[in-house]
Amino acid sequence: MDIEQFRKAGYQAIDRICDYYYSLENRPVISKVEPGYLKDHLAQSIPEKGEDFQIIADDYQRFIVPGLTHWQHPSFFAYFPTACTFEGILADLYATSACNPGFNWSSSPACTELEASVMDWAAQLLGLSPVFLNGSGTGGGSLQSTASDSALIAVVAARSLYQRDHHNTKMEDLVIYTTTQTHSLGLKAGLILGLSVRALEVTAEDEFALRGVTLQKALDDDEKQGKKPFILIATVGTTSSGAIDNIPEIQQVVKKQPSLWVHIDAAWAGAALSCPENRERCYLKEINEFANSFCTNFHKWGLVNFDASTLWVRNRRHLTDALDVTPPFLRTTHGDAGTVIDYRNWHLALGRRFRSLKMWFVFRSFGAEGFRSYIRRTIQLNKKFAEYVSLSDKLILVTSPSLALTVFRLSPKSISPAQPALDEQSLNNLNRLFYGRISARDDIMLTQTVLNGVYCIRLAVGAARTNESHIKQACDLLHKEAELAIEAWEQSIIEESQ
Amino acid sequence: MDIEQFRKAGYQAIDRICDYYYSLENRPVISKVEPGYLKDHLAQSIPEKGEDFQIIADDYQRFIVPGLTHWQHPSFFAYFPTACTFEGILADLYATSACNPGFNWSSSPACTELEASVMDWAAQLLGLSPVFLNGSGTGGGSLQSTASDSALIAVVAARSLYQRDHHNTKMEDLVIYTTTQTHSLGLKAGLILGLSVRALEVTAEDEFALRGVTLQKALDDDEKQGKKPFILIATVGTTSSGAIDNIPEIQQVVKKQPSLWVHIDAAWAGAALSCPENRERCYLKEINEFANSFCTNFHKWGLVNFDASTLWVRNRRHLTDALDVTPPFLRTTHGDAGTVIDYRNWHLALGRRFRSLKMWFVFRSFGAEGFRSYIRRTIQLNKKFAEYVSLSDKLILVTSPSLALTVFRLSPKSISPAQPALDEQSLNNLNRLFYGRISARDDIMLTQTVLNGVYCIRLAVGAARTNESHIKQACDLLHKEAELAIEAWEQSIIEESQ
Incomplete structure (x- = not known):
């Protein structure tokens, strides 16, 4: 493909992306293809002769798009949102076109310098302490792919x-400490490193937050047994329910246990720190006082396209002491002199993509004001949804709504006047049936979870195009499916009893 | 930014990328900015109000582009090439616009299915044994970010x-076994995992390839000492000199040591396997017979934009046994039934970008024929360069040229008739001076290395726009700099002796 062919195909790609976004709301959220659907549309092997690019571009629309789950759809409420802004798309386009793995300063100075600067912008936006800034010279921040990578690096x-x-x-x-509610990144770090992971218990009464007393007890136990807990992965905004570990209590415990590194995984909720009104609730003050490392994924709730996981450490030497390998072919004058950051020593691999560009484009285009206004809008939308659940005679909140996440379940006041109240197992089964109905639909997407044995459903707001009408639509749809689930349940009880 | 603003900014981005490629050859290869250059052009923090996108896009051209090292420049001969094709750029653009982290099948079926298929295409293109294909049901392949990630996963x-x-x-x-010539990924895997790394010695006589006898001796030593070597990272095409470890000899040793996993790191050279004439030299037959895992980076010499590291394993269960964590919120019907691949269990993190799309676009647009013809052309260009070195009265080859890489140094027949022949240390110093002169230029980029104490210079061909004229230009320039380096050296000797 020559430059002019690229121009033509590039314009077409831009147009088709516009078409995609114009049509997004009318598409099914979830792809309903069957496993193996794509095989019939693909050749068995690479073609011997090159094909015309127009055919390839058309095949993307014909065969790939129908197999995509549309995470940007306004009725996508599953997992956590994955950010996708036009500014992010354009930045990635520019970065991909230069295609330079800026693993050290001299391999592409702008990549390192922009990353060092936008990480400081991001830290300030979230209200992180100046000690975490690259400008501090002691702490610092860098971009990673995912919160799993960030946590692994911290461990x-x-x-x-x-x-x-x-x-x-x-x-x-x-021993790596997590809680039972920590994202799978904790267990995965343990698997990768071959280290034990101890998942500390949390309770529904504490809204699934780790308490200091639980941590202290585990430390005491492990000391007796000669075990060496060396890191706690604490979470601000767990995946299942948005729980926020009790950071102030953890801080008090850690004061007596200075060798315990505390990593804060705020993969999803971290973006909320941009709004001062969320900072106390997320324990920002305490995080700033003592956390060794802090991670949030701007690619979740932070308007920057996947991937953009931001990791800050209080002491950059702890990264480079652990990860620096410098063979002769990677030596550079500036690197040896220590006048520049060589980010390859701050992450797992060598090569790095130029991810800071999308942070820069998004931050400048939205401004702090626009960023905060998006966060506030999604929290407000979630509040609307939680209010609907509170007022429903069929649904209940399982935990308090957390920022832009609500966990709920079906819990009808009574199944029918003639039936006794449902026991926990039956309620779980009823909710499985309820979720089964919801997940069979293609016009909304939510995810299930289990909280200390309680089967429940999560609704996470955050897709940039979600507005009040989609929340209303979700409420109506859940109401209808709840009714149908209860009917089906009653029917099955009648059939069983016959 | 709304959809129509995106269309406008998108067209402009495409046009500017066209301009970039039209002007590429006239740009300096290496950015000559000074450390800290960007700080003056950036605000201290995120702006409060959003800015007009045109200003941001213009600032990219004004402040970022001058700080880029142009890896796509036809006179970029440093490190290894990083692929960047228009097909790859377009695929990444489409993938970024849908922005869905396809970590399991149902989170975006097309992502998993396309990856499974194009990995089989790639395996067939390289001539890998059918046991490595996803279609085999036992082995399989997946996309990773970098060869470091791939090696870490294998370990x-x-x-x-x-x-x-x-x-x-x-x-x-x-113990992890590498050689002294293994990429830093071996040492880094050891650092990350906290495991010992033993770098086996290789010699110039063996062209820096690991021999079976060296491996056997290490195994015998370690057995006596109770050490447990469990993996050997063997290389096909080392970074410093393109050395190819003696895989047939390794195979014979490993027959008696079946618990030693052999990972083949062909990060750079793997693409050469697409051409049957390179297969014997790269020991493809033996790799197919016994290697446990094999990695090559299509983003280096394989025409697919960074990042596209392909990792194949002989037994996929060895990956999932090591890496599978499935919390309730990630359970899916198809995943539980085992009817689909859940790639999140084949890599380090959870989220995955949709990288298979660029493999698909590139493979279809170039075809196997076009891919091979690109590989052959770069090998041919390197041959031209190596011939020039052979004929030069100032330069010598340090090792035989390997595929598209030549390692050479300045070694004048005599510095001047009046001077004695240079000892090794003086030759190293002269070559440092020579390389210092080359790296001070902005119209060519090469990298240095040290091979068992011998300071030398690498020239790697592979940027898609490099043609014979750029090789000729490089030869002329090196000839001139060699003369000037010798002159400067003689001058310094005269000054010292006065």
């Missing part, structure tokens, strides 16, 4: 530091 | 398997 840095400070610690004795 | 899978087969093995006894 590696913490383990490396612990082992330097505690010679002869056996790997088998090291 | 984790190997360690997990070894520990299952050898209960009570202490982590402290586990």
Whole structure:
């Protein structure tokens, strides 16, 4: 493809993306293709002769788009949102067109310098302490792919530091602390590193937040058994229910346990810190006072296209001490002199994509004001939804709504006047039936979860095009499906009893 | 930014990318900005009010582009090439616009299905054994970010398997084998996992390839010391000199050591396997017979934009046994039934970008024929360069040219008739001076390396726009700089002796 062919195909791509967004609301949210659907549309192997690009571009529309789940659809309420802004798309387009893996400063100076600056912008936007800024010279921030990568890096840095400070610690004795509500990133870090993971218990009474007393008890237990807990992954906004661990209580415990690294995983909820009214609730003050590392994914609720996981550390040396390898072919004058950041020593791999450009485009185009207004709007929409649940005679909130996430379930006042109240197992089964009905639809997408044995459903607001009408539509639809689920349930009871 | 504003900004981005490529050859290859150059052009923090997008787009051209090192420049011969094709740019544009993290099948079926298919296409293109195909049901391939990630995953899978087969093995006894020429990914995997890395020696006589006898001796040594080597990272095409480890000899040793996982890192050279004439030299037959995992980066020499690291394993269960975590909120009907691949269990994180689209676009647009013809052309260009070095009275080849990489150094027949031949240290210093002169230029980029104490210079061909005229230009320029380096050296000797 030559430059002019690219211009033509590029214009067409832009036009088709516009068409996609104009038509998005009328598409099904969830692709309902069957496993293996694509095989029939693909050749068995790479064609011998090159094909005309127009055919390829058309095949994308014909065969790929119908197999996509549309995360940008205004009725996508599953998992957490994945940000996609036009500014982010354009930045990625420019970055891809230059295609330079800026793994150290000299391999493309702008990549490193822009990353160092926008990470400081992001830290300030969230209200992080100046100690986390690259400008501080001691702490610093860098872009990673995902919160899993960020957490893994924090665990590696913490383990490396612990082992330097505690010679002869056996790997088998090291323990990563999470809670039962921590994202799978905790368990995965353990699997990758071959280290034990202890998931501390949390309760519904505490709204699934880790308490200091639970942490202290675990530390005491493990000390007796010669175990060496070296990191706690605490969460601000868990995936299942948006729980916020009790950071102030954790801080008090950690004061007596300075070798315990505390990593804050605020993958989803971190963006809410941009609004001062959310900071106390998310314990920003305490995080700033003592957390060793902090992560949030701007690609979730932060308007920057996937991937843009931001990781800050209080002491950058803890990263580079753990991750620096410099073979001769990577030595550079500026790197050796220490006058520049070489971000390759701040992450797992060597090559890095130029992700800071999309942060820069989004931050400048929205401004702090626009960013906060988007966050506030989604929280407001979730509030509307939670109010609807509160007023419903069929649905109940399982936990208090958390920022832009509501966890609810079907819990009819009574199934029918003639029936006794449902026991917990029956309620779970009824809710499975309810969720089964919802997930069979293609005009809305939500996800299930289980909270300490309670089967429930999550609704996460955040797709940029979601407005009040989609919340209303979701409420109506859930109401209808709730009625139908109860009817089906009653019918099954009648059939069973016959 | 609304849809029509995006259309306008999108057309402009396409036009500016066209301008970039039209002007590329006339730009300096290397950015010559000074550390900190960007700070003066950026605000101290995110603006409060959003800015007009045109200003942002213009600032990209004004402040960012001058700070880029142009990896796509036809005179970029440093590191290894990083692929950037228009087809790849367009695919990434489409993928970014849908922005769906296809971490499991149902979160976006097309992402998983296309990845499974194009990985099979890629395996067939390279001549990999059918056991590595996703279609085999036992082996399989997946896309990773970088060869470092791929190697790390292989090491984790190997360690997990070894520990299952050898209960009570202490982590402290586990050893990762590399050679002294293995990419930093080996050492980094060791740092991340906290495991020992033993770099086996290789010699200039063997052209820096690992021999079976060296491996056998290391295994015998380690057995005596109770150490447990569980993986060997062997390389086909090392970074420093393009060395190809002696895979047939390794195969013979490993026959007696079946618990040693062999990972083949062909990050750069793997693309050459697309041409049958390179297969014997790269030991494809033996790789197919016994390697546990194989990685090549299509984003290096394989025409697919960064990032597209392909990792194949002989047994997919070894990945999922090591990496599968499935919390309730990630359970899906099809995933539970095992009818679909859930790629999140084949890599380190959870979220995945839709990278298979660029593989598909590139493979179809170029066809196998076009892909091979590009590989052959770059090898041919490198041959031209190596011929020039062979004929030069000032430069010598340090190792035989490997595929599209030549390692050479300045080694004048004599510095001046009056001077004695240079000793090794003086030759290294002369070459440092020579490389210092080259790297001070902005019209060509090469990288240095050190091979068992010998300071030398690498020239890697592969940027898509490099043609014979750029090789000729590089030769002329190196000839001139060689003369000037020798002159400067003689001058310094005269000054010293005065």
